[in-house]
Amino acid sequence: MTYDYNSYKELAQTAADLQYAAAVLEWDQEVYMPSKGATFRGRQLATLAKQAHEMLTSEKYEQVLKALIDDKSLDEIQQNNVRLAFEDFEKNKKLPSAFVEELSKQTSLSFNAWIKARQENDYHIYEPELKKMIALKRKQAELYTYEKHPYDALLDEYEKGATVAMLDPVFKMVREELTPFLKKIAGAKQVNDDFFHRNFPRQEQWDFSMDVLKKMGYDLDAGRQDISEHPFTTSFSAEDVRITTRVDENNFASLLWSSIHEGGHALYEQGLPASEYGLPLGSAASLSIHESQSRLWENCVGRSQGFWKYFYPKLQAYFPQSLKDVSLNDFYKGMNQVKPSLVRTEADEVTYHFHVMIRYEIEKGLIDGSLRPEDVAAKWNDMYEAYLDIRPGDDKTGVLQDVHWSHGSFGYFPTYSLGSFYAAQFFEQAQKDISGLAGQIEQAEFGNLLQWLRQHIHQYGRRYRSDELCRNITGRSLDFSSFMHYIQEKYSGVYDLK
Amino acid sequence: MTYDYNSYKELAQTAADLQYAAAVLEWDQEVYMPSKGATFRGRQLATLAKQAHEMLTSEKYEQVLKALIDDKSLDEIQQNNVRLAFEDFEKNKKLPSAFVEELSKQTSLSFNAWIKARQENDYHIYEPELKKMIALKRKQAELYTYEKHPYDALLDEYEKGATVAMLDPVFKMVREELTPFLKKIAGAKQVNDDFFHRNFPRQEQWDFSMDVLKKMGYDLDAGRQDISEHPFTTSFSAEDVRITTRVDENNFASLLWSSIHEGGHALYEQGLPASEYGLPLGSAASLSIHESQSRLWENCVGRSQGFWKYFYPKLQAYFPQSLKDVSLNDFYKGMNQVKPSLVRTEADEVTYHFHVMIRYEIEKGLIDGSLRPEDVAAKWNDMYEAYLDIRPGDDKTGVLQDVHWSHGSFGYFPTYSLGSFYAAQFFEQAQKDISGLAGQIEQAEFGNLLQWLRQHIHQYGRRYRSDELCRNITGRSLDFSSFMHYIQEKYSGVYDLK
Numbered sequence: 002m003t004y005d006y007n008s009y010k011e012l013a014q015t016a017a018d019l020q021y022a023a024a025v026l027e028w029d030q031e032v033y034m035p036s037k038g039a040t041f042r043g044r045q046l047a048t049l050a051k052q053a054h055e056m057l058t059s060e061k062y063e064q065v066l067k068a069l070i071d072d073k074s075l076d077e078i079q080q081n082n083v084r085l086a087f088e089d090f091e092k093n094k095k096l097p098s099a100f101v102e103e104l105s106k107q108t109s110l111s112f113n114a115w116i117k118a119r120q121e122n123d124y125h126i127y128e129p130e131l132k133k134m135i136a137l138k139r140k141q142a143e144l145y146t147y148e149k150h151p152y153d154a155l156l157d158e159y160e161k162g163a164t165v166a167m168l169d170p171v172f173k174m175v176r177e178e179l180t181p182f183l184k185k186i187a188g189a190k191q192v193n194d195d196f197f198h199r200n201f202p203r204q205e206q207w208d209f210s211m212d213v214l215k216k217m218g219y220d221l222d223a224g225r226q227d228i229s230e231h232p233f234t235t236s237f238s239a240e241d242v243r244i245t246t247r248v249d250e251n252n253f254a255s256l257l258w259s260s261i262h263e264g265g266h267a268l269y270e271q272g273l274p275a276s277e278y279g280l281p282l283g284s285a286a287s288l289s290i291h292e293s294q295s296r297l298w299e300n301c302v303g304r305s306q307g308f309w310k311y312f313y314p315k316l317q318a319y320f321p322q323s324l325k326d327v328s329l330n331d332f333y334k335g336m337n338q339v340k341p342s343l344v345r346t347e348a349d350e351v352t353y354h355f356h357v358m359i360r361y362e363i364e365k366g367l368i369d370g371s372l373r374p375e376d377v378a379a380k381w382n383d384m385y386e387a388y389l390d391i392r393p394g395d396d397k398t399g400v401l402q403d404v405h406w407s408h409g410s411f412g413y414f415p416t417y418s419l420g421s422f423y424a425a426q427f428f429e430q431a432q433k434d435i436s437g438l439a440g441q442i443e444q445a446e447f448g449n450l451l452q453w454l455r456q457h458i459h460q461y462g463r464r465y466r467s468d469e470l471c472r473n474i475t476g477r478s479l480d481f482s483s484f485m486h487y488i489q490e491k492y493s494g495v496y497d498l499k
Numbered sequence: 500m501t502y503d504y505n506s507y508k509e510l511a512q513t514a515a516d517l518q519y520a521a522a523v524l525e526w527d528q529e530v531y532m533p534s535k536g537a538t539f540r541g542r543q544l545a546t547l548a549k550q551a552h553e554m555l556t557s558e559k560y561e562q563v564l565k566a567l568i569d570d571k572s573l574d575e576i577q578q579n580n581v582r583l584a585f586e587d588f589e590k591n592k593k594l595p596s597a598f599v600e601e602l603s604k605q606t607s608l609s610f611n612a613w614i615k616a617r618q619e620n621d622y623h624i625y626e627p628e629l630k631k632m633i634a635l636k637r638k639q640a641e642l643y644t645y646e647k648h649p650y651d652a653l654l655d656e657y658e659k660g661a662t663v664a665m666l667d668p669v670f671k672m673v674r675e676e677l678t679p680f681l682k683k684i685a686g687a688k689q690v691n692d693d694f695f696h697r698n699f700p701r702q703e704q705w706d707f708s709m710d711v712l713k714k715m716g717y718d719l720d721a722g723r724q725d726i727s728e729h730p731f732t733t734s735f736s737a738e739d740v741r742i743t744t745r746v747d748e749n750n751f752a753s754l755l756w757s758s759i760h761e762g763g764h765a766l767y768e769q770g771l772p773a774s775e776y777g778l779p780l781g782s783a784a785s786l787s788i789h790e791s792q793s794r795l796w797e798n799c800v801g802r803s804q805g806f807w808k809y810f811y812p813k814l815q816a817y818f819p820q821s822l823k824d825v826s827l828n829d830f831y832k833g834m835n836q837v838k839p840s841l842v843r844t845e846a847d848e849v850t851y852h853f854h855v856m857i858r859y860e861i862e863k864g865l866i867d868g869s870l871r872p873e874d875v876a877a878k879w880n881d882m883y884e885a886y887l888d889i890r891p892g893d894d895k896t897g898v899l900q901d902v903h904w905s906h907g908s909f910g911y912f913p914t915y916s917l918g919s920f921y922a923a924q925f926f927e928q929a930q931k932d933i934s935g936l937a938g939q940i941e942q943a944e945f946g947n948l949l950q951w952l953r954q955h956i957h958q959y960g961r962r963y964r965s966d967e968l969c970r971n972i973t974g975r976s977l978d979f980s981s982f983m984h985y986i987q988e989k990y991s992g993v994y995d996l997k
Binding site: 023220221 | 516517535720725
């Protein structure tokens with residue numbers, strides 16, 4: 002039996018069909034599914050995961066990949082697809098199908114327990130299902146194997162090559178460089194953001210978010226926005242990329258930053274080459290690079306003065322009552338208020354990384370066994386007190402706030418901080434490369450910026466690893482100083498620091 | 500290798516997972532999918548169909564079924580599942596996987612062409628994709644094989660045992676018995692339904708439909724209603740059964756009858772035993788029995804005077820402006836207006852069967868080759884003129900009105916008429932069996948009726964064929980005279996006939 006590139010493509014894309022189908026079912030589960038649908042949805046997702054996994058770990062797939070891995074007649078794109086697919090194959094085949102199915106079933110159970118626990122504001126409802134999930138993730142780390150720390154095996158799923166040895170110093174930097182900067186801000190004249198909590202009618206919030214998304218360049222013929230408990234982006238091809246947001250009539254910030262953030266993710270997915278559907282070069286480079294896109298739009302663009310020069314008058318027209326006495330400058334300062342708070346997704350850009358650091362430390366402990374699931378809620382609260390000097394009053398604003406663990410996503414959170422740091426470094430470069438970018442942002446003309454992102458990042462899919470991509474674009478590896486520079490410059494303005 | 504009942508259940512339910520996953524993707528396609536998502540959605544659906552089909556026609560599945568087909572140690576439910584599964588297997592294996600995949604791909608193409616043709620109001624946009632679909636269906640009939648008429652092979656997919664030889668006389672009866680009755684009505688004093696076309700705000704229409712659905716007993720923790728181009732019911736298990744409707748601010752009837760009709764379908768699906776998920780006894784008996792449930796709720800219940808004794812005051816409260824000068828009696832008569840019209844889904848209960856008969860005759864011709872696809876629009880219009888004395892002025896209200904052919908559903912329409920006839924016969928029996936049913940309906944207490952349907956029909960799934968079920972319940976085979984009796988009695992009242 003001889004195999005050619007089409008044999009590979011056929012198998013890989015068929016498995017992708019099943020995985021994208023699962024993504025539709027998951028999207029539905031979080032957006033529209035009636036509650037009783039959960040049980041059978043769980044088994045449907047488990048079956049799809051199992052079938053795809055069997056295909057991607059089959060002997061035939063192995064034979065096809067081995068026949069192509071050194072085939073120099075393939076073009077560069079094909080060679081890269083085969084190389085990365087083989088890398089994935091070697092990782093995937095470490096997990097038996099039965100394990101993959103079990104993990105998928107547990108994901109549905111944990112997710113539903115998480116939903117219920119949030120409704121009842123009680124971690125104990127979630128704990129038994131989370132505990133089973135953690136046991137599975139520890140088993141998964143053993144199956145993957147690792148050199149130094151079991152958590153390394155899980156990190157690698159989201160961020161190829163990331164390890165505890167690499168991340169410990171990064172979060173040490175977060176603690177050591179951001180803590181004194183936070184103190185400096187705490188000592189300055191505080192800014193006010195109370196107006197975000199005035200009344201903002203749902204429909205107008207929604208409409209404004211759609212206006213912003215369209216201006217950003219989000220193609221709504223190839224995407225849509227819906228409401229879910231926890232905002233997310235999902236993709237069923239580069240031509241169907243969806244985001245969700247949430248609306249709180251008394252907290253406009255909740256929707257605003259979710260929509261722009263997920264919009265940034267969506268622009269990345271829509272920019273991946275549709276011709277490489279279901280193949281590595283049609284997929285995002287890594288989670289940190291994904292997050293760099295959402296953070297760049299949310300923070301570097303969406304929380305800038307220039308952005309709101311254009312949008313603030315539009316926003317005031319939507320909410321004349323609630324914003325008539327708020328100047329553009331007050332609005333800008335308010336949205337950039339730095340203040341320790343309990344909920345990660347609503348945190349400012351400075352304290353945000355303490356939220357991530359806390360999750361990183363807890364995950365490390367859960368996976369290496371030094372922290373027991375039953376102690377997580379207390380540990381969580383203690384760390385918030387130690388680093389941010391605030392203590393969650395309940396589980397909903399504490400340990401229950403994130404969906405990730407219910408999905409089995411351990412090792413995912415660190416990519417959020419990496420993404421922010423990449424975002425600052427990329428945006429710094431974009432400002433150098435695109436002449437007149439500041440002026441374009443002031444007119445909500447994002448075409449050149451999007452083009453720059455498509456050209457330097459989106460078009461390549463997984464061709465380059467995060468660090469390689471970063472060096473290609475900026476000439477340097479990830480450098481925390483770009484982020485610190487961005488933060489210092491911006492917040493010196495917001496807080497009139499010396 | 501020895502196989503037990505669990506081997507069968509595992510295989511059948513895994514295939515069902517894939518089929519239900521496809522149903523979620525189809526639901527999404529018609530309800531929420533952005534337009535550009537169509538291409539890759541098409542291949543995702545094709546893959547799911549192919550995988551499920553391969554599983555259900557595999558050698559292993561055959562071996563499992565053959566090992567169990569004469570196993571007397573199985574309980575009655577198990578024996579019935581195996582018997583029906585084997586019947587399906589023998590039919591399914593007649594279709595090669597490549598054919599199933601091609602059919603699924605063509606379905607997406609035809610569906611999208613139909614959507615576009617409707618938007619542009621131009622049959623010619625649809626024709627090339629419909630033509631390919633018809634060619635595939637003719638091929639499918641040959642693959643299935645048949646005794647007398649190729650259309651028989653397709654009818655059998657929707658209604659086991661139905662044939663042209665059986666249906667020709669039924670539709671002859673429609674022509675011969677309903678035509679003089681229609682004339683009688685045409686000669687009587689006409690009733691007015693203009694008020695349906697006053698202004699009925701969307702949200703209030705929606706809210707009223709939800710009130711009715713809840714009263715009917717539709718479990719909204721195991722279902723939901725959405726908006727689509729063409730109303731339909733779909734099911735992803737007995738615990739996730741969804742309906743769609745459409746809203747026209749200037750035609751309240753459009754939403755009202757769709758919601759009640761689909762609600763009737765949904766009650767059936769929710770009443771199937773969840774323990775038999777994905778197995779024959781967890782599936783509906785046939786399409787005609789399915790339709791009997793929707794028609795019973797829509798017509799026998801929803802268009803009765805008693806039903807509106809309860810609901811009409813509620814409806815007037817929703818639309819005080821538009822209904823203040825319409826009495827209950829005028830409303831009742833208006834909703835039962837009999838008048839030849841162009842759109843099947845909005846037709847009255849008498850002329851409805853001419854719509855079906857026309858489609859039946861056209862399908863027969865398309866499948867046996869006596870009618871060419873390019874002549875369908877003209878044939879359609881000619882038949883409407885011949886039988887209902889009206890001629891469609893455009894394609895949208897003519898040949899483009901139904902989604903079915905784009906889905907490859909040839910042989911489906913006749914089950915609509917059969918369903919109406921079963922509905923009349925079942926309802927006649929329910930009135931005998933349930934004491935005080937008329938009074939219960941007047942108070943919107945549908946519990947006993949639903950219980951009766953669950954007990955006599957829903958709980959059995961596919962255990963009995965349509966005719967067997969009908970005999971079990973009413974002591975007779977399908978009998979057109981029950982329907983004629985129902986029609987004559989009701990419309991003699993509405994039209995003051997002698």
